Amino acid sequence: MNAQPIHFKPSEGFRARSKAVVDNPFLRQSFRGAMDFLMTKRAGLFPDPEELESLRTLGEQIRQYNLGKLPELLVRLEENLTKNGIQVHWAETPDEANEIILGICKKHSAKLMVKGKSMVSEEIELNHAAEAAGIGALESDMGEYIVQLAGEKPSHIIMPAIHKTKEEIAKLFHDNVPGVEYTDNVDALIQIGRKVLREKFLEADIGLSGVNFAVAETGTLCLVENEGNGRMCTTSPPVHIAITGIEKIVEKLEHVPPLLSLLTRSATGQNISTYFNMISSPRKAGEKDGPGEVHLVLLDNGRSQAYADEQLRKTLQCIRCGACMNHCPVYTRIGGHAYGTTYPGPIGKIVSPHMLGLEATAGLTTASSLCGACGEVCPVKIPIPELLIRLREEAFSEPHAAPAMRGQGAGHNGLTSSIWRAWGAIYGSPTLYRGFSWLASRFRWLTPRRQAGWTSVRTPIQPAPKRLRDLIKERN
Amino acid sequence: MSARDRILAKLKAAPNLPKPEPDVAAWFAGHRPVENTAEKVARFRKHIEFAHAEFHAVTPATWLAKLREVLAARQIDKLLVAEGTPHGTAALDELPRLGVECPTYDLPIEAWKTEMFRDTPAGLTAARAAIAETGTLILWPDTKEPRLMSLVPPVHIVLLDSTRIYNTFYEATQAEGWKDNLPTNALLISGPSKTADIQVTLAYGAHGPKELIVLLMGDEQ
Numbered sequence: 001m002n003a004q005p006i007h008f009k010p011s012e013g014f015r016a017r018s019k020a021v022v023d024n025p026f027l028r029q030s031f032r033g034a035m036d037f038l039m040t041k042r043a044g045l046f047p048d049p050e051e052l053e054s055l056r057t058l059g060e061q062i063r064q065y066n067l068g069k070l071p072e073l074l075v076r077l078e079e080n081l082t083k084n085g086i087q088v089h090w091a092e093t094p095d096e097a098n099e100i101i102l103g104i105c106k107k108h109s110a111k112l113m114v115k116g117k118s119m120v121s122e123e124i125e126l127n128h129a130a131e132a133a134g135i136g137a138l139e140s141d142m143g144e145y146i147v148q149l150a151g152e153k154p155s156h157i158i159m160p161a162i163h164k165t166k167e168e169i170a171k172l173f174h175d176n177v178p179g180v181e182y183t184d185n186v187d188a189l190i191q192i193g194r195k196v197l198r199e200k201f202l203e204a205d206i207g208l209s210g211v212n213f214a215v216a217e218t219g220t221l222c223l224v225e226n227e228g229n230g231r232m233c234t235t236s237p238p239v240h241i242a243i244t245g246i247e248k249i250v251e252k253l254e255h256v257p258p259l260l261s262l263l264t265r266s267a268t269g270q271n272i273s274t275y276f277n278m279i280s281s282p283r284k285a286g287e288k289d290g291p292g293e294v295h296l297v298l299l300d301n302g303r304s305q306a307y308a309d310e311q312l313r314k315t316l317q318c319i320r321c322g323a324c325m326n327h328c329p330v331y332t333r334i335g336g337h338a339y340g341t342t343y344p345g346p347i348g349k350i351v352s353p354h355m356l357g358l359e360a361t362a363g364l365t366t367a368s369s370l371c372g373a374c375g376e377v378c379p380v381k382i383p384i385p386e387l388l389i390r391l392r393e394e395a396f397s398e399p400h401a402a403p404a405m406r407g408q409g410a411g412h413n414g415l416t417s418s419i420w421r422a423w424g425a426i427y428g429s430p431t432l433y434r435g436f437s438w439l440a441s442r443f444r445w446l447t448p449r450r451q452a453g454w455t456s457v458r459t460p461i462q463p464a465p466k467r468l469r470d471l472i473k474e475r476n
Numbered sequence: 477m478s479a480r481d482r483i484l485a486k487l488k489a490a491p492n493l494p495k496p497e498p499d500v501a502a503w504f505a506g507h508r509p510v511e512n513t514a515e516k517v518a519r520f521r522k523h524i525e526f527a528h529a530e531f532h533a534v535t536p537a538t539w540l541a542k543l544r545e546v547l548a549a550r551q552i553d554k555l556l557v558a559e560g561t562p563h564g565t566a567a568l569d570e571l572p573r574l575g576v577e578c579p580t581y582d583l584p585i586e587a588w589k590t591e592m593f594r595d596t597p598a599g600l601t602a603a604r605a606a607i608a609e610t611g612t613l614i615l616w617p618d619t620k621e622p623r624l625m626s627l628v629p630p631v632h633i634v635l636l637d638s639t640r641i642y643n644t645f646y647e648a649t650q651a652e653g654w655k656d657n658l659p660t661n662a663l664l665i666s667g668p669s670k671t672a673d674i675q676v677t678l679a680y681g682a683h684g685p686k687e688l689i690v691l692l693m694g695d696e697q
Contacts, residue, residue: 030675037676051507061498068495071487090480142682143673159673166675190671190679197683202593218658228627228669228684235623235661236589246483253655254500257646268672271523272610272645275684276664284660288622289585300479304486310493 010340010356011363015453017338018367027163031335034162038326041269042377059262060381062255063317070307073216073249074298080219084281086294094124097299101126101208101241102133104295108239110135110205114197116223116230117141118210119157119320120243120299123342123355126208137208140197140229142190149176155336157343158267158322163335197229207233207291211244212319213259214296216251219280221296224263226274234279240291242279246298247307247316259319262379267321302354302406309404311390315350317380322347324374324384330367339364346374350387353395358407362395437467504646508609516608516641517692523611527667528680529688539563539635539691540570546633546689547576547598556581556599556629558621563602563635581622592628599629603690605640605648607664613690614648615663623661632668632685638694 021027046052066073078088091097105113113135115121127148130137139148143160147153149172154160161169170184173192180192209230213222221242223230234240250256264270283290306312325331325345336344341352341361349368353361365388374384391405398417399409426432440463447462454461466474477485511519521531534542547555555571558564559580571578585592601621603613613634617623626632642648645664649655654662669684680686 034676054503054507058498058500058503061495062500064495065497068493071484074484074487090478090483092479092482096479140683141673142671146673159676161673162676164674166677169674186674186677187679189674190682194681194683198593201683202589218655220658226669227671227673227682229682231623231627231663232683235627236585246487253649253658254646255498257644257649258500258503260645272612272664272666274527274665274667274670276612276666278658278662279660280658280662281660286619287660288581288583288619289624290622290660298483300483300486304483304490307487308490310491313490313493 009360011361014363018334021334021338030163031332035326035332045265045269056379056381058258059379063380066250067316073251077214077216077249084219089297091297092300097124097297098129100297105135105206108205112136112204113206113208114138114140114200114204114233116209116233117144120210120245138200142193145193201232201236204237207237207240209233209242211242211248213256214249215253218253221279223277224273231275231277235290238291239293241295243297246300246303263319263321266323266379306354314382317382318347321379323377327373327377346384353391358395358405359410362411365391365395441467508644510643517638519608520606520611520641529667529690531690534691534693552597554597556596560620581625596629598631599625600633601626603634603636606636607645608641609644612664612666616659617661627684631687633689635691638692
C-alpha cells in the first residue's frame, strides 16, 4: 500500500517527470488553482507591509539566535524533557531513527501505529520500514491518508494530496474503503475518512507525530494542525512517539508566538491553526488520559553538514510553511512529485542535497529561474536563491579535497567546464572577443538547427548577421 | 560513541557564530494593540465566528438555560461533564432532571474508551482563558477535565469568562508565567476541527469536534 522508498537519484528522470506534469492539463490546473488560492490567502493575512517585514525580521533573528546555540540547546532540551518524563533518542541516519521507533513499537507488541502529519517520518520512509517489520502504519491526516491509500507520496508539505481531484479521491475511497458508495461531495468524503480513522484512533497502540517547535527551557513539544488528528495521535494511544529534525528547537517559550504567527499565516493564510498542541509530559499520576509514555527522536540526517557552513546553515532556519513552493513558478508548473525528493519545491532543493548528497540531487539545483519569489516570501528570510547558486557551485565545480558537502563536484563535467573556461577567456579579452564575434557572425550558417535541450521547446539561437560593433560603425 | 555524541560533536566542531537575542517583547509592544474587555470580546468573537464557532453571551443566571437550548437544538440528550468543577456540578444538578443524561469523566480512559469514541455526543469544559487577536480558547486539561473531553465528542461546548481574554498569545504566556508551570498538555483551540485537504475545499469536522460552541460568561446586564 505504501509508496516505494526512494532508491533512485531524484535528479535522474527529473526532466521526464516534469514534462509529464507540464503535458497534463488536469494536474497543471490542480496546482495552479491551489497555489493561486494559497498565495491570495497569505497576502490577505499580511495587509500591512511594515508588520510583515518586521515580523519576518524577528522570525529570522529568532531562528538564527537559536541555531547559534544549537548544541547547547539540544542538551538543555534533552535535560528538561527527561526531567518531565519524556524519553529522548538520537538518530544520525534514517535507518537509526526507524530502528528506534520500531524498537519502541516491538517493546509494546504494537500492531498499529496511527500517524499525525510528519514530513520527517516521510524523510525516513517510516511507513515502509514499519510495514517490513509487520507493524501497520496508518496516516491520519486527511491528505496523507488519501495519498497513502493511493500508494503515493505527498506532493506538497502542507497539502499532501493537492495533486488529486475530488473525483479521483471519490473513486479511491469507493474502491478501497469497504461499503463506501461513490460520492464526490467533499463533506461526505471527509466524513468517510473521519469514520474509518476514528476506529483506528480507538484501537491504535502507538501514536506518531512530528514536532513544529521544541522548547528547550520548558521541555515542551509543540504541534500545529487543523484537523485534530495530531491531538488524537498524541492523546489517545498508550504511547506517543514524536520525531523531529535537530534544528526545530527554540530556547525560550517567548520565541514561539512570533514563529507560530508567521507559520500559519504563511502556510495557509490562517491567523492561527485550529489547534496548537503543547505537550510537556506523559500522563501524570491522577490524570485520566494521555499516553503513559512519550518519546522524542531527534534526527540529524545531513542537517549537521548544513550547520557546519555559515551560509548553508541558513537552510536550517526553515519552519516548513511551504510558502516558497506556493509562490514558485517552477513548482506550480511541475508539482511536487517531479522533484523525486521528500521535500519538493525551493526548500526541497536546498535541504535535500544535505540529506541525499549532491550525487543524487545536483540537477535539482538548476530547476529554478532564480526569480527570487521564494526568498521574498520566506517568513524567516532564508536567502533561497543565494543558496541555490551556492549549491550549483558545489555541485558543478571540479571535485576538490575538502568539500563542504557530500557529493561536491558530482555534476562536474569536463567538456562543460572547458566550454565555460573558453567563454570566460573570450569575454575577458577585447581582442579575442572581437575575433570570436567576427567569426561567429561570418559563419552563423554553421549553427546547428538542433541545440541539445534548448530546441526541445524553443526556436534555435543563431548569432546575428551583423555585430553590434558593425551596426554602430555603419551609423557613424 | 553514541549517535548523540557523534551529532553533538559535529555541531560543536562547526564555527561558533553567536547571534544577538531577539527582542520579542518590543515587537509585540510596537505592533499589537492593548484593548479593554469589551474590545477584546468583540475581536475574539469576530475571529472565532469566522472560524465557524457558535458564540453566545451568557450570564451566571442564564448560562444553563442557554446550554439546554444549544443541546435541544441539536437533539442531544447526553452531555459529558466534569465532576468537581463549579460548572460541572451545576450541570449535574440541573440537566438530568430535564432529561439530559450527564456522564462524568470519573474513570481513566482505558475503562471506557469505546464508549467515549462511539457514544458521547457532546462535552462541556471550561476554558482557562482566551486570545482576542486570533479568536483562540486556551485550555489546560487537568484531572477533572481531561484532554480527550475537548477532542472526541462531536460537539464541544466551552464556558469562557469574559474577563479572561488576553490581547495576544504572547501576553497570555507572559502574564501567566507559562514557562515555569506548563501542564502535561496546554491547548489553543480556534474553532471546530477542519481540513482543506481535498481540492482546498474547506470541510468541518475532520477528526475533532464538528461543532464548537462558546458560552461567554459576562456580568448580569
